[in-house]
Amino acid sequence: MVRRIRPTLLGYAPLLTTIAIFFLAYYIGAQMYPAMQNPQAFFNLFINYGSLLLVSIGMTLVIITGGIDLSVGGMIALTTAASAALLKNGASPAVVIPLMLVMGVVIGFTLGSIIHFFKVQAFIVTLMGLFFARGMAYIISLKSVTITNSFYKTLALTQIPIPFVSNAYVYSYALVGPLVLLVAFYLAYFTRFGRTVYAIGNNEQSARLMGLPVGRTKILVYAFSGFCSALAGIVFSISLLAGYGKFASGLELDSIASVVMGGTLLTGGVGNVIGTLFGVLIEGTIISILQYNGTLSSWWTRIGVGVLTLIFIGIQSLFYMRQKHS
Amino acid sequence: MAETQNIIQMKGIAKTFPGVVALEDVDFSLRKGEIHALMGENGAGKSTLIKVLTGVEHPEKGSIELDSKLVQVRSPQHSQELGISTVYQEINLCTNISVAENILLGHEPHRFGSIHWKKMNEQAGQAIKRLGIDIDVTKPLRNYSVAIQQMVAITRALQILSAKVLILDEPTSSLDIHETNLLFDVMRKLKHEGIGIIFITHFLDQVYQVADRITVLRNGKLVGTFETASLPRVELVAKMLGRSLNELDAMARAKYEGKKEQDKKRLVEAQGLGLTKSLDPVDLELNEGEVVGVAGLLGSGRTEMAGLIFGIEAPDNGSLKVHGEKVNRFSPRESLKRGIALCPEDRKAEGVVGDLTIRENIILALQARYGWFKFISPPKQSEIAQKFIQLLGIVTPSPDQLVKNLSGGNQQKVILARWLATSPQVLILDEPTRGIDVGAKAEIQKLVLDLAEEGMSILFISSELEEVMRVSQRVVVLRDRKKVAEYSGDVDDQTIIYCMAGNL
């Protein structure tokens, strides 16, 4: 005889909506361009947007805590530029790759610490991180540097066939994203760290009063994002076999859009990485459709992404507001 | 019969803050398996006493014994380790995670390094069943009502901290009758398990429903600790107000000459005005040149009533007419335009704009009414400010001082000045003399009478019955969010107190 408010739709609806929109978008695309009906077109999404997926996974956790990480694009650029420079000077991938990951963690850790200890808004601190990272990339080299390392080349060209689907394959580096996705899923739902992330996003004060390690978790979440960005940068450099300071320009906004479309609230406390996966797929689909079209230039994507983000944020706000007043 | 062993024994606790004696030689004890109500008006010292017990503040004098052992409570963390747990009015939990997580997160069971959900859900389910509540602990906390959320908070307190003492701070403020009864069932259950509960509240009826003993504080001093069964309500109210039933003298009341018997213009008419969970429907009339006093304990609905008339919240019951016209849009701005002013109770959150100067604070509402383009120039601002600085005796070297640097009492005067400056026709004063010294209190009371004589209609809300009686032509009595009576100003204190106490 316990009173219970009917569970609000905020439970599963956003995720289902995102998935539905993805299927809808893909369906429309496939109708317009028969080439998209080839299953390979779907797997190409994972190939082409692997970096975006990686970055968005880290971004998701950060946004769930109520923060934001604008440095991701710069981190990718820095990673590619640094990798290319090191490889060119004869360093081995066995050294370069772990080094880049450590760099990502360290930078993320530093940003998180500034945000937490100096109580400065995440937006400003990570924007500075963006400038810094991209700036360092420019210092390393203003021009694009090709990667000729054989290990990288092998990774770039090895095709891995998809079981049960004929003539479909992905490149090895496309598997990194889904793998990290699984790791993030585990973190989010099976570790105290993940649950604290959600708690902080809902009410940081309460989380602290509940005795949860708020400071430590906040800093770690930015470190994780830094790790994802660095990993994304490695994937980027493999896929393009180059390092360039101007890479991934504007990627942070694409990432935020993907995360938002995946059902994560920018205000924090709500969201999950599965939704982000579909958010990334939606973005990839839209861009693919535009590319198939060929006549509309890329700026339509910008508007499209902006409009979609707006719609999603608007719906989220309405849901959220209505909930608060109930 | 409950054991008479004391879990907590506080003796001679004293605590001062700059300029204010918060607690003076206060004793407090809590028995095992007892529900002990802690009562007192604003400034009585309730929250300070609790802060001392929970380690937020450290007393200058006095001792605390836990299970007959002397302890020094160093910090909130430490108090939790000692077994003292507090559940506040604002539920400090996270509504987006599950009930089970809210109960156990931070101490959740693990398997192979990851959270063992099945076990956690089982443990949480058992924990909350202990309170007699059967809910699905896997659902997010936000799915449940505030009452249930409170139970979850209590469960966490008991589960993780194996609390021996549970402090409930105003737990029923946002609960309805059913939910309150639910909470009381839980409290009784816990009591039978030997847990000591400190129940802070201002609802008289509820105290008599669940509390075994009552401790009353007033102005930082202990008035007394009583067995509920042997303390009639009337006496309780009298003690809270600082009067003994035997000593009720007739007070000299300022003679009010003037338009007393003539037809007064009705300025505000409230019919069945109410808001669910805040105020039961109320009828009220405010007339020109009249002071209507509101008597009632803290939490009886006084501030809520003032808020509805001033338009802070829109009522969901009844109607409000101002100058004979029905009010459809409720907002402070609209009320200001109609000539209604409210000097709010919570001056820090709702009154003071700390980083602005005194003169800016004083002319703020007046300027708001004038709008954007009819600007009151700084010299004119100073002029107006000086007038009120003198009138109310605000202590400051200059009108350009920042309000945040003033003492509480002076801040109160500034806010009062702000509303007086708008020359309102209806002025609602919610605890206008709180924090003000005795001499100034009398001045303000005289001011209220003067304003009424000049035609202003005043609604005067105060915890101090003397004040209310002294200035009012009519007195409205509120109790537990209801208006229970209205008397003409000739009524004596005793009647009012009986009324505030409810059934004997």
Place this chain on the structure above:
Amino acid sequence: MNKTPLLKRIRESWLFWPLVAWVIILLLNVIFQPEFFKIGIIDDPVYGKHLYGNLVDVFNNGAPLILVSIGMTLVIATGGIDLSVGAVIAISAAMGAVLINPALGNKLISNEILTRNATNTPLPLIILATLAAGVVCGLWNGFLVSRARIQPMVATLILMVGGRGIAQLITNGQIMTIYYTPYFWFGNGYILGLPVSIYIVVAVLILSWILVRKTSIGLFIESVGINAKSSYFSGIDEKNVKLLVYAFCGLCAAIAGLILSSYVHSADGNNNGLDYELDAILAVVMGGTLMSGGRFSLLSSAIGAVVIWTFTLTMYTFGVPANALLAGRAVLVLIVILLYSDQTRQFLTRLTDSKETHRYLNKLMIWKGSRHGTSN
């Protein structure tokens, strides 16, 4: 008798720290590259005699940033933020370019227009339309914040993301070159030897000052920023105050866009106004306005913008390679946010309040005083 000594008033003035920062940067130049300060008079065929030199450039090129900072100040003072200013600059630049020469579709610019030096729309109308576009963008932001109650950061992020797309839509995806010479006057012209843009900035500063200090709007903005609830209780129309400041910010961004596109003779949806939002926020913070809102100073923010631009120009002339500029700016941001953060303020207050410091300073004073034979 109670008047605070002049020195103390200067030190406590809002303008003090930004000016100090500016002086420090100028000093660096004095020490390391005095030729920074070279100012000359040039006789330009088109614009006549005018001043020429780095210091002039600071104000001339920095004008768009100063304008945006002025607009941003009011928004931040209400406790909000506007991330879309860069996009609004791009949109207004695009509006201007398109109205001059609507090259819709793939129509090439005709030779006629190239040589004719004409415009499709009269200049006053162009200016009006450009500024109106900015105001509309600002109203959009203001609506989202004040009516829809969306967080300012989120609300303006939308226009920031989609706005450049809108700018591209207006110019049909091309970088539009402007050929209409009267349009160039805003960014390149000179009056009495000084760049037109400086006059525009001064005019905007004066008009804004009148708007916020000669009406009650400034007081309301500060009140809302300090304590929105108390302001609401006092009858302040907090919704419309917020709407106004965002519209004003949009207007400032539009004027900036006008000057910018006029200066570079083009409208580029991708690059116009890039990164202006961060620089503007930085300028406001440097000027002393708190990110949480409250008291503000337009002039202080303007000086903050000047500091940032001088810093950038100094780095340029130092020969710092273009690729290191970005990193340099990042370091500047870091230093500013750390210096102005609450922690540092508290630390400094503790430092200056502590008895130790006072005793030490007293000793110093006495020592100094005795040297000069007087104790002050």
